[in-house]
Amino acid sequence: MSGNPVFTRLPAWLAASRAVPSAACAVARRTLATLAALILAQGAAQAASETEEVDLSRLPIEQLLTLEVSTASKFTQKVSDAPSAVSVVTATDIKAFGWRTLGDILRSMRGLHASYDRNYTYLGARGFLRPGDYNSRFLLLVDGYRTNDSVYDQGTVGSEFILDVDLIDRVEFVPGPGSSIYGSNAFFGVVNVITRNGGDVNGGRVAAEAASHGAAKGRLTYGWRSAAGTDFLLSASGFDARGQDLYFPEYDFPATNNGFAQGLDYDRGHGLLAKFSHGPYRLTFAHAERKKGIPTAAYSQAFNDPRSFTLDTQSFADFGYRHSSDHDTEWNARLYVGRYDYRGDYVYDAQSAVVNRDGSRALWWGGEIKWVSTRFDRHKLVAGVELQRDERRDQHNFDTDGTNIRAILDDRRQGSRAGIYLQDEFALRDDILLNAGLRHDRNSAAGGVWNPRLALIYKPARGTSIKALYGSAFRAPNAYEQYYQVPGEGGQKPNPALRPERIRTRELVVEHHFSAESRLTASAFHNTVSDLISQELDPADDLLIYRNLSRAIARGVEVEYERLWQSGVKLRASYSLQRATDDASGTLLANAPRRLGKFNLAAPLFRPGWMTGLEAQYVGRRNTLAGTVDAYCIANWSVFLANVADRLDASFGIYNLFDRRYADPGGEELLQDAIRQDGRSFRVKLIYRF
Amino acid sequence: MNIGTAHRFFSRSALALAVATGLPCEAQPAAAPMSALPEYKVKAAFVYNFALFTDWPQASLNDGAPLNVCVNAESALRPALNEFNDKAIKGRRMQIRAWTDAADAVRQCHVLVLDSVDRERWVHLRKDLAGASVLTVADDAEIGRRGAIVTLHLENNRISFDIDVNAAREARLTLSSKLLRLARTTP
Numbered sequence: 001m002s003g004n005p006v007f008t009r010l011p012a013w014l015a016a017s018r019a020v021p022s023a024a025c026a027v028a029r030r031t032l033a034t035l036a037a038l039i040l041a042q043g044a045a046q047a048a049s050e051t052e053e054v055d056l057s058r059l060p061i062e063q064l065l066t067l068e069v070s071t072a073s074k075f076t077q078k079v080s081d082a083p084s085a086v087s088v089v090t091a092t093d094i095k096a097f098g099w100r101t102l103g104d105i106l107r108s109m110r111g112l113h114a115s116y117d118r119n120y121t122y123l124g125a126r127g128f129l130r131p132g133d134y135n136s137r138f139l140l141l142v143d144g145y146r147t148n149d150s151v152y153d154q155g156t157v158g159s160e161f162i163l164d165v166d167l168i169d170r171v172e173f174v175p176g177p178g179s180s181i182y183g184s185n186a187f188f189g190v191v192n193v194i195t196r197n198g199g200d201v202n203g204g205r206v207a208a209e210a211a212s213h214g215a216a217k218g219r220l221t222y223g224w225r226s227a228a229g230t231d232f233l234l235s236a237s238g239f240d241a242r243g244q245d246l247y248f249p250e251y252d253f254p255a256t257n258n259g260f261a262q263g264l265d266y267d268r269g270h271g272l273l274a275k276f277s278h279g280p281y282r283l284t285f286a287h288a289e290r291k292k293g294i295p296t297a298a299y300s301q302a303f304n305d306p307r308s309f310t311l312d313t314q315s316f317a318d319f320g321y322r323h324s325s326d327h328d329t330e331w332n333a334r335l336y337v338g339r340y341d342y343r344g345d346y347v348y349d350a351q352s353a354v355v356n357r358d359g360s361r362a363l364w365w366g367g368e369i370k371w372v373s374t375r376f377d378r379h380k381l382v383a384g385v386e387l388q389r390d391e392r393r394d395q396h397n398f399d400t401d402g403t404n405i406r407a408i409l410d411d412r413r414q415g416s417r418a419g420i421y422l423q424d425e426f427a428l429r430d431d432i433l434l435n436a437g438l439r440h441d442r443n444s445a446a447g448g449v450w451n452p453r454l455a456l457i458y459k460p461a462r463g464t465s466i467k468a469l470y471g472s473a474f475r476a477p478n479a480y481e482q483y484y485q486v487p488g489e490g491g492q493k494p495n496p497a498l499r500p501e502r503i504r505t506r507e508l509v510v511e512h513h514f515s516a517e518s519r520l521t522a523s524a525f526h527n528t529v530s531d532l533i534s535q536e537l538d539p540a541d542d543l544l545i546y547r548n549l550s551r552a553i554a555r556g557v558e559v560e561y562e563r564l565w566q567s568g569v570k571l572r573a574s575y576s577l578q579r580a581t582d583d584a585s586g587t588l589l590a591n592a593p594r595r596l597g598k599f600n601l602a603a604p605l606f607r608p609g610w611m612t613g614l615e616a617q618y619v620g621r622r623n624t625l626a627g628t629v630d631a632y633c634i635a636n637w638s639v640f641l642a643n644v645a646d647r648l649d650a651s652f653g654i655y656n657l658f659d660r661r662y663a664d665p666g667g668e669e670l671l672q673d674a675i676r677q678d679g680r681s682f683r684v685k686l687i688y689r690f
Numbered sequence: 691m692n693i694g695t696a697h698r699f700f701s702r703s704a705l706a707l708a709v710a711t712g713l714p715c716e717a718q719p720a721a722a723p724m725s726a727l728p729e730y731k732v733k734a735a736f737v738y739n740f741a742l743f744t745d746w747p748q749a750s751l752n753d754g755a756p757l758n759v760c761v762n763a764e765s766a767l768r769p770a771l772n773e774f775n776d777k778a779i780k781g782r783r784m785q786i787r788a789w790t791d792a793a794d795a796v797r798q799c800h801v802l803v804l805d806s807v808d809r810e811r812w813v814h815l816r817k818d819l820a821g822a823s824v825l826t827v828a829d830d831a832e833i834g835r836r837g838a839i840v841t842l843h844l845e846n847n848r849i850s851f852d853i854d855v856n857a858a859r860e861a862r863l864t865l866s867s868k869l870l871r872l873a874r875t876t877p
Contacts, residue, residue: 056727056732056734056735056738057738057774057777059735061736061739061743061868061869061872062872064732064735064736064739064849065848065850065872067727067732067848067849068727068848069726069727069728069729069732069844069847069848069849070726070727070728070729070847199845200845202845202846324835328836328837374813374836377817378813378814427813427814430811430814433810462763462764463764513764517766566769608726
């Protein structure tokens with residue numbers, strides 16, 4: 001493949017599509033352009049048909065209250081406190097684009113890309129996606145509750161995520177270091193998932209869906225809000241996907257079923273969400289369990305053995321209290337308990353009854369108090385204290401044939417973390433805002449860490465703002481990196497002396513509103529990661545060990561254009577040009593695309609509540625551990641139809657519309673250097689409201 | 691399923707089928723409450739009604755002078771509000787004005803319409819407005835929580851509103867009992 005020219009002067013989405021290298025993708029582009037034109041024309045027709053004149057000033061206000069309105073598209077405002085170029089996705093977008101997982105949502109956002117190894121989904125930001133990292137460098141919040149567990153600090157974004165995406169009201173991604181407010185793991189960014197309320201659902205829903213590769217999913221939800229403000233939501237869902245028989249050329253030998261892993265790509269799970277709120281009180285309980293077959297024979301297992309799988313079980317209960325006083329001060333308090341159990345069955349000898357069982361048990365509880373005040377003239381202050389007790393950070397590993405057990409690892413740990421922070425947003429002048437924050441963390445695994453953040457926001461003209469940002473973040477080593485040990489060849493040894501890894505970010509953001517309907521965001525960033533925790537082989541004993549090894553630098557620019565039309569058509573397109581390199585060798589990091597392009601177009605169709613979403617994603621060529629994977633461009637198309645029959649909504653989606661072949665880089669634990677991704681697939685969904 | 695709902699079911703299915711197969715089909719009847727109206731047009735009508743059912747203290751109204759409704763120039767509500775320009779309110783002319791940052795200008799408004807664009811400056815605006823008889827209408831829950839008099843909400847495709855009675859009292863505005871009765875909550 002030839003090198004891609006740089007089209008930085010073109011509009012972001014155009015540049016993204018121009019940079020697509022293959023001829024086949026050009027066909028995709030033309031078809032996409034035609035579809036986009038059709039959608040835009042449809043939107044315009046819709047606008048024209050809305051000319052039925054009603055003099056609303058003559059309607060009594062009682063009648064206004066009963067009118068059904070079609071929601072206008074608008075730029076959603078962030079709720080996060082961090083000064084940053086935040087990306088926001090709402091429930092309407094999730095419907096329009098037919099997104100199935102949190103990973104689908106996040107990979108549509110500027111600067112993010114995702115990678116799937118047919119077991120877990122991994123998230124990358126601004127050129128960083130560390131092979132073997134279970135998203136521990138992202139803080140994943142659900143309604144402000146930290147879901148990263150206390151063993152791996154894992155943030156789950158694939159089908160293993162704790163929520164059904166249909167229960168999401170909005171997702172915000174705050175790129176950049178968030179440790180000055182959120183502490184550890186807010187390294188490359190913070191993902192904040194806000195769930196729907198009972199009042200938003202207002203009644204019952206039964207949803208059933210069927211998708212390619214024998215996938216089925218069902219959901220039952222009931223939501224209710226009383227006149228007195230009591231809000232209640234209960235939802236249960238389950239899914240079962242048979243998956244495909246996958247071919248891996250690396251295993252194409254007669255002894256290993258000619259490279260076919262049969263019936264091992266299954267993905268099953270269920271989940272529960274219960275929410276209750278009354279006045280200032282709020283209580284949430286969530287639980288999810290997911291079992292995934294491992295078709296890749298990861299960790300040098302016997303290929304095509306049906307006994308290999310991972311099982312992830314997570315739950316949490318979160319209690320919150322909110323109090324406002326004098327309209328200028330707000331108190332938020334929270335108490336929570338969470339757990340995450342992982343079990344993985346690994347088979348090293350197909351002839352033997354022995355299975356190696358790897359696992360962890362994480363249990364933690366804690367609380368926080370946050371205070372927001374605008375009491376002082378020109379200042380908005382945010383202060384908070386957080387405490388967390390990691391009751392269990394246990395890891396185990398043993399061989400078993402069903403009756404006998406040979407213990408290999410039984411490591412039991414506890415820990416604690418505490419943080420205190422203060423942030424001030426100070427209006428120096430009417431057009432200059434200074435945002436300064438500082439947080440101190442104490443962590444039993446990492447000692448004390450200070451993280452500052454400084455942002456200067458200048459508004460030279462109406463509709464334009466320039467933000468200069470500086471900040472640092474940290475990630476404490478997790479229990480797996482510090483204490484996991486397995487003896488023997490290919491084994492691993494512990495390193496309790498690991499230090500936290502650090503990131504320092506400098507960023508310049510320019511936001512410009514051309515009108516209330518169009519917005520351009522451009523950003524240039526420079527990230528320096530030091531003491532990066534990486535795995536290496538110790539030549540003394542041939543064991544793997546995690547050490548604070550490397551220093552890495554990522555630089556890049558991002559441009560995003562958003563446009564709304566009165567007809568309800570909404571466009572979001574972005575292009576990122578980035579370069580993430582290892583500081584010592586100067587080589588590009590693995591799974592770090594130099595170019596990313598995103599194109600999302602949503603439009604209303606024919607009738608109120610009908611809409612369609614068309615998206616395209618371009619990911620540039622990436623280094624793998626041993627070679628490269630080609631750039632790819634895929635498109636997804638989805639339609640949502642409200643009220644196709646009485647109380648019945650329907651949705652239909654085609655993913656990887658043009659059946660493009662593409663692959664994601666594999667991690668160290670895989671023999672495969674690249675893992676091929678799904679071709680074209682379909683989903684049909686029906687939702688009955690009662 | 692009774693005959694009425696069965697009929698509705700089949701006619702809607704037929705419509706869906708017609709649309710899906712590309713057959714031409716008639717739009718729904720044009721009577722206002724039957725089909726959905728654009729959100730901002732209805733919200734603008736609410737703002738007009740709020741002005742209609744509010745009494746300002748004599749001191750803040752000059753005889754025959756227009757009633758100023760100020761809105762941020764970037765606000766998505768502005769085009770819809772502009773359609774209410776020159777409408778009569780109790781013998782006065784309603785004037786829609788694009789509002790500027792200058793503090794004294796804000797105190798000249800009778801109604802100030804705010805949306806999420808105004809969030810950052812609201813903290814400071816509130817102080818500039820202290821004691822002024824300005825009816826603040828927030829099309830944003832965040833500003834609503836932080837002391838706007840009326841807050842608009844969109845719930846299940848219908849618009850509702852909250853009234854903060856204390857904030858109204860501080861601004862020396864008298865909101866009609868009808869408004870208070872129709873409001874969702876009156877804390």
